[in-house]
Amino acid sequence: MAFFRIKKGIGGYMAHQAIYRKWRPMVFEDIVGQGHITQTLKNQILNDKIGHAYLFCGTRGTGKTTCAKVLSRAVNCLNPHDGSPCNECEVCKGILDGSILDVKEIDAASNNGVDNIREIRDDVRYVSTNAKYTVYIIDEVHMLSTGAFNALLKTLEEPPEHVIFILATTEAHKVPQTILSRCQRFDFKRIKPSDIILRMKEIAHGDKLNISEDAYELLGRLADGSMRDGLSILERVVSACGNSITAKNITATLGISTAESIFQITDAIEKGDVNKIISVIDNVMSDGKDLRVFIDSLIKNFRDMLICKITEDSSAMLDYNAEDMVKLKALSDKMSFEKISHATSVLSDAQADTKWMKSPRIVYELALIKLARPEYDDSPSAVMDRLASLESKVKNGAVTDTSSLSERISNLEEKVKNGITVQPTETVKKKEVTEKKKTSVRYITQFRKKNSPPTILLSRLQRIGTTYRERCATRQVT
Ligand SMILES: [Zn+2]
Known part of the structure; x- marks a missing residue:
């Protein structure tokens, strides 16, 4: 099995290394999720078709540097196994x-000047006596200055036989075309949760960690495509909780909220249940969770609901277990596109507004109340959200009490006629919400009840929408 190979490779002098370092793959076979790359590289070594310049691109933690290090030994190894x-x-x-210095790692972030690259140019002329190839691994290569890139280009144009360059970058678009065209390019993919879990299971076996299935699932999701991030989370949880790890340990250690409370609060927003919202927030706080992180997860949840709404096969795109996927789909079916996108923008605004606040709770609560009770919110997107939800109710024939709907429409008509005041989130205080509530009640009582048939209600709604959009366009309300 893979982990035995690793253990054999670097033996005993790694007792206190971080999990990520300790389990850094030593052979191509242990690099997960990049089979398309490792197989090509192995074939090149087996067929002695090694290139002189490689470019490894991809987001952080996908195995670029690890792969470069394995390749640098593979090309020099006296007894390679299957590449x-x-x-x-x-x-x-x-x-x-x-003790052999022919693999040189250069961090371009701190050595980005033309002199640093000139040193390499002088250096490449010397042929090593120890290893067949001298390998230069230049990390974060996009950080090089223009002069440094030009100097590097000269070397890449006529590379000595015994030299291999491996350039690694998270931002390939910042690397000049002249450099790109001289490299074999390999794009490292974000690692799938299932691949991350597979590797973690090997590590858990080797390190005698007892990790529950739900913990694996959560770790796979939290890693967000990066093996390094996944393993550093595992490291944190192990040092806090010891060798037995459950999903609960992870959420407690990281201060993240469970999917359950996210679904509860989304459901409460959909139902307009303000009491429930406050009680979920209370629970999050009393569990010692970070409210900002909770709101982040909630924003992500709304974004995932949008994906559910607009794509056919959302479960393939989203990392949810089967049970949570059913809940997510049910919630997204219940809410209109406008409502979900409005929620995403209101919460993102609240997140931005509270960036420097010590206790952002009140701002978050207010934002959530506005979402649950859009009648307290006069912002353009809230009005559109209300129009959309009324329109769909009338269209679906869900309106039995036309008189109360008529009131609400009159209310909206009045607001559109009088112009809508757009208030920046930070100036809205709880007090103002109470006042708005009183005004709304007054609005409703002001208008006499009419018994219009649904078709007339619908056309009135559509008219409001048109007027409102025109108003927004002429006043440039955003
Ligand atoms: Zn060897």
Whole structure:
């Protein structure tokens, strides 16, 4: 099994290393989720078709540097196994313990000047006596200055036989075309949760960690495509909770909220249940969770609901377990597109407004109340949200009491006629909400009850929508 190979490779001197370092893959076979790349590289080594310049692109934690290090040993290994380094021959060992200096790692973020690259140009002329190839791994290569790129280009144009460049970057679009065209480019993909879990299971077996299935699922999701992030989360949880890990341990250690409270609050917003919203927030706070992180998760939840609404096969795009996926779909079916997108923008605004606040709770609560009771909210997107929900009610024939709907429409008509005041979120205080509530009640009682048939209500609604959109356009209300 894979982990035995690793253990054998670097033996005993790694007792106190971080999980990520300790379990850094030593052979191509242990690099997860990038089979399309590792197989190509192995074939090149087996067929002795090694390139002189490689570009590894991809987001953080996807295995670029790890792969570069494995490749740098594989090309020099005296006894490679199926294209992977043996990690046991004198050259592999020498590279690993630092006694052979022919694999040079350069961090372009801190060595980005033309002089740094000129040093490399002078350096490449010397042929190593220890290893077949001198390998330069230039990390974050997009950080090089223009002068440095030009100097590098000269070397890449006529690379000596014994030199290999491996350039790694998270931002390939910042690398000049002249450099790109001289490299074999490999794009590292974000690692799928299932692949991350598979690797974690190997590590758990090797480190005698007892991780529950729900914990694996959560870790796979939290890693967000990055093995490094996934393993550093695991590291934090292990140091806080010991070797037995459940999903509860993880949420407690990281201060993240459970999916359950996210669904509860979304459901409360949909139902307009303000009491429930306040009580969920209370629970989040009393559990010692970070409210900001909770709101972040809630925003992500609304974004996922939008994906459910607009795509056919949303479960393939979203990382939810089967049970949560059913809940998410049910919620997204109940809410209109306008309502969900309005919720996303209101919460994102609240997040921005509270960035420097010590106790953002009141702002969050207010934002959530506005979402649950759009009648307290006069912002353009809230009005559109209300129009959409009324329109769909009338269309679906869900209106039995036309008189009360007529009142609400009159209320909206009046507001559109009088112009809508757009208030920035930060100036809205709880007190003002109470006042608005009183005004709304007055609005409703002001208008006499009419018994209009649904078709007339619908046309009135559509008229409000048109007038409102025109108003927004002429006044440039955003
Ligand atoms: Zn070897």
